[in-house]
Amino acid sequence: MNEDEFRYEKLSWPEVNDAVEKEKMIVIPVGSTEDHGHHLPLDVDQRLPAAICEKTVRERDDTLLLSTLPHGYLPHHMDMPGGITIRWDTFVNYVIDVGISLAHHGFQRILLVNGHGSNHHLLEQATRQVNLQYPGVRCAMLSWWDLEEVKETLREVRDGGPQGVGHGGEMETSVYLHLAAEDVDMEQATRDVNVPDNPYFHNVDFAGENRPEDSTAVTMMPWWTTFSETGVMGDASAATAEKGAAIFEAATNGLDNVLDGFAAYPIREIVDKHPRDVSDDAYNPFRPR
Ligand SMILES: [Zn+2]
Numbered sequence: 056m057n058e059d060e061f062r063y064e065k066l067s068w069p070e071v072n073d074a075v076e077k078e079k080m081i082v083i084p085v086g087s088t089e090d091h092g093h094h095l096p097l098d099v100d101q102r103l104p105a106a107i108c109e110k111t112v113r114e115r116d117d118t119l120l121l122s123t124l125p126h127g128y129l130p131h132h133m134d135m136p137g138g139i140t141i142r143w144d145t146f147v148n149y150v151i152d153v154g155i156s157l158a159h160h161g162f163q164r165i166l167l168v169n170g171h172g173s174n175h176h177l178l179e180q181a182t183r184q185v186n187l188q189y190p191g192v193r194c195a196m197l198s199w200w201d202l203e204e205v206k207e208t209l210r211e212v213r214d215g216g217p218q219g220v221g222h223g224g225e226m227e228t229s230v231y232l233h234l235a236a237e238d239v240d241m242e243q244a245t246r247d248v249n250v251p252d253n254p255y256f257h258n259v260d261f262a263g264e265n266r267p268e269d270s271t272a273v274t275m276m277p278w279w280t281t282f283s284e285t286g287v288m289g290d291a292s293a294a295t296a297e298k299g300a301a302i303f304e305a306a307t308n309g310l311d312n313v314l315d316g317f318a319a320y321p322i323r324e325i326v327d328k329h330p331r332d333v334s335d336d337a338y339n340p341f342r343p344r
Pocket residue numbers: 091099100170171172222223227
């Protein structure tokens with residue numbers, strides 16, 4: 056048995072058919088190439104979800120791992136050096152095309168695992184389009200820090216205070232320390248929590264821990280250097296490899312649980328409830344292909 060057999064790209068085409076026959080699920084890590092402060096490399100948002108997905112999928116026999124999509128949507132980071140940004144519509148269409156390629160070959164359950172905050176809303180749109188175009192396919196997405204298991208662990212281990220768990224902050228730095236401490240320069244890890252005195256407009260905390268008076272109803276993303284000095288949004292100085300190990304384990308457990316649920320999710324046929332046939336193009340604008 057090949058130890059890489061969970062990697063989609065390692066299959067031959069007859070093995071692709073076998074995998075479809077066995078109803079294997081597909082997991083796709085999606086990331087970005089983007090500045091994460093002075094202390095972290097540009098690959099944080101791709102390396103973390105890739106590692107979480109690899110660890111999880113490797114231990115399952117019903118799932119395949121597609122290679123990581125490394126570039127995402129980050130025009131608001133282009134005031135910082137290094138980022139590679141993909142236009143929002145190009146990114147959405149690219150992800151749709153990846154999804155419908157898999158659907159075309161017969162895969163029915165596709166899960167995108169996101170590692171970059173500003174991909175989230177676009178991935179949600181892309182997965183919807185795959186489901187609309189292929190009614191027999193279930194395409195889903197999650198951002199890994201949104202897993203309940205991760206949030207629970209963060210509440211236990213975090214020290215950086217409200218809004219400390221943002222971009223390049225306590226969570227991402229800790230997980231990177233766990234995966235590859237040699238690539239993190241903790242001497243340069245800073246706390247950059249620029250909290251405006253405003254309950255509606257404040258820093259994002261991935262774990263949802265804000266000041267008690269803060270609302271999360273409003274979403275706004277201005278240019279990065281207008282609210283961050285170092286590129287960090289959070290508290291990188293509070294990061295440790297031990298916290299990272301706990302967060303990483305929570306993420307792999309959480310993803311494993313999601314995949315259990317996904318495997319069990321029934322795929323039912325659409326039932327057209329109209330009294331007459333409306334399956335013409337004019338009434339069916341949601342399947343462009
Ligand atoms: Zn990040």
